[in-house]
Structure formats: structure tokens, C-alpha cells
Amino acid sequence: MWIGVISLFPEMFRAITDYGVTGRAVKNGLLSVEFWSPRDFTHDRHRTVDDRPYGGGPGMLMMVQPLRDAIHAAKTAAGEGAKVIYLSPQGRKLDQQGVCELAANQKLILICGRYEGVxxxxxxxxxxxxxxxxxxxxSGGELPAMTLIDSVSRFIPGVSGASVVSRGGFVCRRFVGLSALYSP
Incomplete structure (x- = not known):
């Protein structure tokens, strides 16, 4: 499985790319996680990534241009078929069925918001x-993204045993054939 992450703080993800079950999955080539920082796509000397809301209102938002350019770079790296996910308070609540649905995708791009959002x-x-x-x-979308990465990675064949995936009555009923998606 390939996961691209758009984040202002990609270094936070070392907790899951370097350690534990997900760290072993990365080390063994079962999971690939790549990062893009919107700061790398700015055009000013201050590397500005936040601005006031276009229509007015309180707080600051992540700016369109650097965020959009980072997303396009991630889409180019992913190739065809990547699903772009924004981790947000108003999104669909992640549960085990949702994890199963997301795990059925071979490529995900996760957008981690900051400030008042994007x-x-x-x-x-x-x-x-x-x-x-x-x-x-x-304070941002990095922790939700790490939660999502950890939960979907457990459905990649070879990452954790089948007993771990089905423990506690949680199984992917709708997507039983996940191993076929990841067969070489």
C-alpha cells in the first residue's frame, strides 16, 4: 500500500514510520509512506502557508496555492487511482467499516490541516x-492521519496476522478479498 501525506510537520510521522507494526511494514516494503510539505511549494521568502479566510471570518486557513501544489505533487507521485482524503472534524467518522473501505484502496493521499483548517x-x-x-x-490533522495509517495498514497481508485483524469481532465483511488487492 502507498500513502502520501501532506503535512506542515512530516517529522511527526516518524512515530509510525520508524516504530512498531507500521514501522516494520515500512521496513519490509509492505507499506510506503511519502511526505509533502506545503512550505516547499510557497513562492515567498517567508514560506507562508496560512492566510485569512477568503470570505472573511476569524482565524487563519492553510492557503490554496501551496496546499494545492503539494496535493498535485503527491498525485503525480501516486499515479492513477489515488484517493485524496482530508482529515477534518466534519468528515465521516472513522469506524472499523470505514477502515475496511479505506484499506481496499492501494493508494491514499492524506491531507493534514492546521490552523482553522484548509x-x-x-x-x-x-x-x-x-x-x-x-x-x-x-491542533492538526497529523494525529488523525497517523490513526488512519495505523488502522488501514493492519489489513495489508503480511503486516499483522489474520487473528489480529479479526480480533474483537472486527472483520472486513464487505471487503473479504483484500489479499487479492495486494498480490504481486
């Missing part, structure tokens, strides 16, 4: 689905 124009033009990990406030 400009709505990015959501309307670049995002396929919005997902939330719960009804509470976090």
Missing part, C-alpha cells in the same frame, strides 16, 4: 472524501 476551495476541487476520528478538537 480553504474550502481546496476541499471542493481536490478532496475525494473527508474523514474524522471523533468529535473533539486537535
Amino acid at each position: 480553504d474550502e476551495r481546496v476541499i471542493q476541487t481536490e478532496v475525494d472524501e473527508e474523514w474524522s476520528i471523533g468529535d473533539y478538537v486537535l
